[in-house]
Structure formats: structure tokens, C-alpha cells
Amino acid sequence: MQIKLDKTKHVVSYALVGGLEDAIDYDExxxxxxxxxxxxxxxxWLIDGVLxxxxxxAPSIxxxxxxxxSDEQRFQAQLALQMATMQKKQAEFNAQVLLQVADIKKAPSTPATSTAAETSATSATPVTSETPVTPATQATSAAAAETK
Incomplete structure (x- = not known):
């Protein structure tokens, strides 16, 4: 066994196996x-070769x-939490905006078409759905309009 002592001959450390630098051998x-x-x-302590x-x-207390x-550390922690919360909310908002933009881009881009009812309401010539218009009747109708 090896024992390492301080200046007052009190034991600083010991080793049962191996060795210590600047230590003395002692019989276990x-x-x-x-x-x-x-x-x-x-x-x-070691007095006259005996531990x-x-x-x-007296052990040092x-x-x-x-x-x-500290108060500063608490403040910094609260500030860091607020920043993290704001960043999370901003990221969620950005994700929602990106989803809306993606939905807009996916929607088919077709021009607005008017229905027959809308056309008849806005045009000067009424369109009736009961009599189908054929090219022969169109020509006859146009000739009759010119003779009047």
C-alpha cells in the first residue's frame, strides 16, 4: 500500500493497488x-511510522x-422563452401562408364563363331556350329582319 502525506504528515491520499507519486510504502x-x-x-496522520x-x-465545514x-439569469431565461414562443408562432403562421399559396396555385385557372341566363339578362336580344336555333333559321330570321 502507498500513502501520500502533506506537510503536517496527514494522509492526503492512498492507493491499495498501484502507486502514487511522492508517496511512501506502508504495511497494510x-x-x-x-x-x-x-x-x-x-x-x-503518520506519527513514528504508525498511522x-x-x-x-476537525473536518472543515x-x-x-x-x-x-440570479435575477439576471431568470430574466434571460424568460426572454429566451418569449423569443422561442414568438419564433414558433411565426413559423406556424408562415406554414399556413405557404399552404394557402400552394392551394391557390393548384386551383385550375379557367376564365369566368357566363351562363345562358346571365347572357339573356345582360344582352339586348332575348334568348329563348324553347326554339333551337339552326343555321337555316338564322339566315331566314336575318333576311326577314332586313326586309322590315
Whole structure:
């Protein structure tokens, strides 16, 4: 086993397998019973070649820092959410417009035609649907109109 010590001879780290740089060899059979299960190996130090628990050791208490976003971070997050929402709505609107343009382009482009009823209502000569007009009757009708 290898043990790495600091200037005060407290254990900084140890290795059961392999080695550590600037570490010393230590006999595993000489380890205190709770050394391998201890959560903080720096509570042990080497005095006269023997690892013992330091009676004056007090673990350093690290303040608990809750990772809370600052007001600026919250504002930036809200702004990013608003921008994303606006972009989504704009994309949906653009998709609807493109669909409408595609529908317009697919529709057949035929000129508007008038029906017989519309023609008779707008023309000066009434058209009756009861008597079919043939070329012979058209010529006779035209000649009769000229003689009058």
C-alpha cells in the first residue's frame, strides 16, 4: 500500500493497488481498523511510522451553497422563452401562408364563363331556350329582319 502525506504528515491520499507519486510504502497489516471505511482519510496522520487518528482533527465545514439562478439569469431565461414562443408562432403562421399559396396555385385557372341566363339578362336580344336555333333559321330570321 502507498500513502501520500502533506506537510503536517496527514494522509492526503492512498492507493491499495498501484502507486502514487511522492508517496511512501506502508504495511497494510498495520492500518487502523476503520481507516479503509473512513470518509475522510485526512483525519489520520503518520506519527513514528504508525498511522493513528488525529485527536485534534476537525473536518472543515464547507458552506452549503444552493445553486440558485440570479435575477439576471431568470430574466434571460424568460426572454429566451418569449423569443422561442414568438419564433414558433411565426413559423406556424408562415406554414399556413405557404399552404394557402400552394392551394391557390393548384386551383385550375379557367376564365369566368357566363351562363345562358346571365347572357339573356345582360344582352339586348332575348334568348329563348324553347326554339333551337339552326343555321337555316338564322339566315331566314336575318333576311326577314332586313326586309322590315
Amino acid at each position: 497489516s498495520q492500518l487502523p481498523a476503520d481507516f479503509l471505511t473512513a470518509t475522510d482519510s485526512s483525519a489520520y 493513528t487518528k488525529d485527536p485534534n482533527y 464547507q458552506p452549503v451553497v444552493e445553486d440558485q439562478p
